Amino acid sequence: MQTGCLELGNFQTQSGELLQDARLSYETHGELNADKSNAIVYPTWYAGTHEDNRGAIGVGKALDPERYFIIVPDMFCNGLSSSPSNTKPPQDRGRFPSITPYDNVIAQHRLCSEHFGLEQLQLVVGFSMSAQQAFHWAALFPEMVKAIAPICGTSKTSPHNLLFLEGIKRALTADASWANGDYVDPPENGLRAFTTAYASWAFSQTFYREGLHLTIGGQHFDSMTEFLEFFHGIFARHDANNLLGMLETWQLADVSNHAKFGGDWHAALSSITCPAIVLPSRTDLYFPPEDNEVEVAMMPSAELRIIPSVYGHAAGFPGLSTAEDDEFIDDALRELLSQS
Amino acid sequence: MQTGCLELGNFQTQSGELLQDARLSYETHGELNADKSNAIVYPTWYAGTHEDNRGAIGVGKALDPERYFIIVPDMFCNGLSSSPSNTKPPQDRGRFPSITPYDNVIAQHRLCSEHFGLEQLQLVVGFSMSAQQAFHWAALFPEMVKAIAPICGTSKTSPHNLLFLEGIKRALTADASWANGDYVDPPENGLRAFTTAYASWAFSQTFYREGLHLTIGGQHFDSMTEFLEFFHGIFARHDANNLLGMLETWQLADVSNHAKFGGDWHAALSSITCPAIVLPSRTDLYFPPEDNEVEVAMMPSAELRIIPSVYGHAAGFPGLSTAEDDEFIDDALRELLSQS
Numbered sequence: 222m223q224t225g226c227l228e229l230g231n232f233q234t235q236s237g238e239l240l241q242d243a244r245l246s247y248e249t250h251g252e253l254n255a256d257k258s259n260a261i262v263y264p265t266w267y268a269g270t271h272e273d274n275r276g277a278i279g280v281g282k283a284l285d286p287e288r289y290f291i292i293v294p295d296m297f298c299n300g301l302s303s304s305p306s307n308t309k310p311p312q313d314r315g316r317f318p319s320i321t322p323y324d325n326v327i328a329q330h331r332l333c334s335e336h337f338g339l340e341q342l343q344l345v346v347g348f349s350m351s352a353q354q355a356f357h358w359a360a361l362f363p364e365m366v367k368a369i370a371p372i373c374g375t376s377k378t379s380p381h382n383l384l385f386l387e388g389i390k391r392a393l394t395a396d397a398s399w400a401n402g403d404y405v406d407p408p409e410n411g412l413r414a415f416t417t418a419y420a421s422w423a424f425s426q427t428f429y430r431e432g433l434h435l436t437i438g439g440q441h442f443d444s445m446t447e448f449l450e451f452f453h454g455i456f457a458r459h460d461a462n463n464l465l466g467m468l469e470t471w472q473l474a475d476v477s478n479h480a481k482f483g484g485d486w487h488a489a490l491s492s493i494t495c496p497a498i499v500l501p502s503r504t505d506l507y508f509p510p511e512d513n514e515v516e517v518a519m520m521p522s523a524e525l526r527i528i529p530s531v532y533g534h535a536a537g538f539p540g541l542s543t544a545e546d547d548e549f550i551d552d553a554l555r556e557l558l559s560q561s
Numbered sequence: 562m563q564t565g566c567l568e569l570g571n572f573q574t575q576s577g578e579l580l581q582d583a584r585l586s587y588e589t590h591g592e593l594n595a596d597k598s599n600a601i602v603y604p605t606w607y608a609g610t611h612e613d614n615r616g617a618i619g620v621g622k623a624l625d626p627e628r629y630f631i632i633v634p635d636m637f638c639n640g641l642s643s644s645p646s647n648t649k650p651p652q653d654r655g656r657f658p659s660i661t662p663y664d665n666v667i668a669q670h671r672l673c674s675e676h677f678g679l680e681q682l683q684l685v686v687g688f689s690m691s692a693q694q695a696f697h698w699a700a701l702f703p704e705m706v707k708a709i710a711p712i713c714g715t716s717k718t719s720p721h722n723l724l725f726l727e728g729i730k731r732a733l734t735a736d737a738s739w740a741n742g743d744y745v746d747p748p749e750n751g752l753r754a755f756t757t758a759y760a761s762w763a764f765s766q767t768f769y770r771e772g773l774h775l776t777i778g779g780q781h782f783d784s785m786t787e788f789l790e791f792f793h794g795i796f797a798r799h800d801a802n803n804l805l806g807m808l809e810t811w812q813l814a815d816v817s818n819h820a821k822f823g824g825d826w827h828a829a830l831s832s833i834t835c836p837a838i839v840l841p842s843r844t845d846l847y848f849p850p851e852d853n854e855v856e857v858a859m860m861p862s863a864e865l866r867i868i869p870s871v872y873g874h875a876a877g878f879p880g881l882s883t884a885e886d887d888e889f890i891d892d893a894l895r896e897l898l899s900q901s
Binding site (some may be wrong): 291384385387392393396397410411413414418420424426430505509512515547 | 674701719720721722723724725727728729731732733734735736737738740750751754755757758759760764765767768769770772774846847849851854855
């Protein structure tokens with residue numbers, strides 16, 4: 222396990238703005254083999270860092286560091302790669318450029334090709350926003366990506382998902398102490414509103430009905446309030462501008478948003494010819510299976526495989542739901558890796 | 562069609578507090594027959610007034626004013642019955658007492674028995690919070706209620722539903738200009754956050770995917786922004802303290818929260834022996850069918866009949882979704898009325 226940081230120089234974003242002195246943080250697991258044929262990319266997701274991906278990586282798992290060289294690039298705005306919180310004026314805080322999933326994927330591609338000298342990836346796997354990046358990877362670099370496994374994520378943020386995000390964004394920014402990103406102290410009331418509203422989306426109705434929030438992640442909570450405190454912590458470790466930056470990337474997710482496709486969603490998806498297993502959770506409230514169903518129908522070599530979980534979106538977060546959910550996903554990854 | 566207002570005097574609420582000079586506003590449709598055997602109660606729902614119920618009432622519909630005497634009592638906190646906005650100090654604004662569904666139902670019972678001299682109701686029908694009141698009616702006054710039809714609502718607010726409400730409440734109150742209810746001007750940013758977050762819950766993912774928000778209610782919107790403006794208006798006509806008061810009633814909904822049942826949910830539901838058709842929408846995100854399924858299993862004479870709609874919760878709002886949804890509901894009401 223090794224962390225690193227690639228200096229990208231002045232990085233051209235899709236917004237048109239040059240991101241000054243851009244940097245891409247990452248962690249790797251395992252060793253690259255001699256013919257460079259064992260690399261996997263597994264990006265980070267919303268409010269995550271490379272540390273959160275570790276739950277899916279380990280000896281005996283599909284993402285086995287004894288067999289594969291697994292690269293976990295940190296998304297822009299996550300506080301480790303270039304972010305509102307760590308960028309100098311005039312691009313600091315609320316003035317940080319808009320970042321798209323393609324911006325992330327293009328930076329990650331430089332890491333893979335220029336830094337590691339890779340010409341192929343056995344698999345790009347991702348959860349949530351990271352699943353969105355997997356779709357973008359396969360569409361933009363089809364000669365390089367041999368398989369993808371998008372878990373609980375879509376190739377394009379749906380209108381409903383976009384609205385859910387708009388709601389939690391407005392909850393955060395309704396707090397005047399946010400001050401358009403120039404807050405002195407973190408906007409506490411806004412952040413609380415944000416995480417409370419988020420909590421109602423991140424898990425299913427049945428998850429809460431069955432009281433599973435009280436024992437999530439092997440923990441024990443006595444009340445909804447205690448659980449919410451835990452959930453709040455997942456986000457509150459991030460700077461509010463970073464949260465808003467990643468949220469904007471999510472809202473901008475669209476695999477067809479590239480000159481190669483000119484906004485043609487069907488063209489972008491049908492260009493993904495590598496094997497794909499698309500893994501929504503049956504009870505995901507913002508990336509519901511129906512959204513993936515539409516996509517898989519446009520992809521020549523894709524299979525829809527629904528995770529039979531009551532954990533909602535969290536079914537795809539490694540180590541957070543159940544061993545069965547993790548195993549269900551691992552089986553799909555093994556299947557793809559055995560073919561690629 | 563006639564409106565009225567019953568003076569309740571000092572009204573004992575379940576919170577222990579006496580609501581001073583309480584009043585219950587209502588509208589009636591049709592005429593009470595000689596033997597007083599044609600009365601129906603159809604309470605209002607969240608952010609609604611008796612005007613919103615009119616969409617389900619009319620000649621030729623199940624709720625036909627030529628056959629039935631239909632009473633539409635306004636919920637406390639809706640701005641017409643006693644509410645934070647129309648009550649004198651010291652119970653004004655944020656100091657208005659907590660109101661439960663039973664408080665509403667007990668006041669409505671007085672309207673029916675003391676004012677109209679009714680001994681039986683052919684039907685109590687309700688949508689959303691009004692469905693919750695229907696459950697409460699049948700449990701507390703079983704000798705009086707001959708049938709109930711709860712549409713898109715439960716007998717007890719589920720943990721997930723409660724959390725959804727907590728999220729939108731915090732979105733509203735994150736705006737410091739709310740000032741614990743003593744705002745000078747309406748807390749605009751908080752209200753915008755509230756309605757934006759609410760919009761993502763009120764309809765289904767498929768509803769938005771199919772662009773149905775652009776033509777809802779026979780209207781035409783060019784964009785999500787225009788639709789949100791319309792949706793905002795439904796709530797923004799209400800005082801913010803009234804919105805929070807009704808929200809608290811919703812969070813407190815629990816058919817077993819009465820001395821008669823002592824918190825025993827099973828006892829309360831199994832005491833509902835009248836015929837009931839419970840009508841969730843297949844795609845309701847906060848009153849999902851699974852919540853009603855659990856309830857119907859405890860009710861001796863209840864049937865679960867799922868509205869096959871993609872409109873989410875809004876499937877039960879008369880005139881807002883489709884003629885098919887309205888007809889599906891009307892058929893169930895006709896069936897109950899033909900038996901009772």
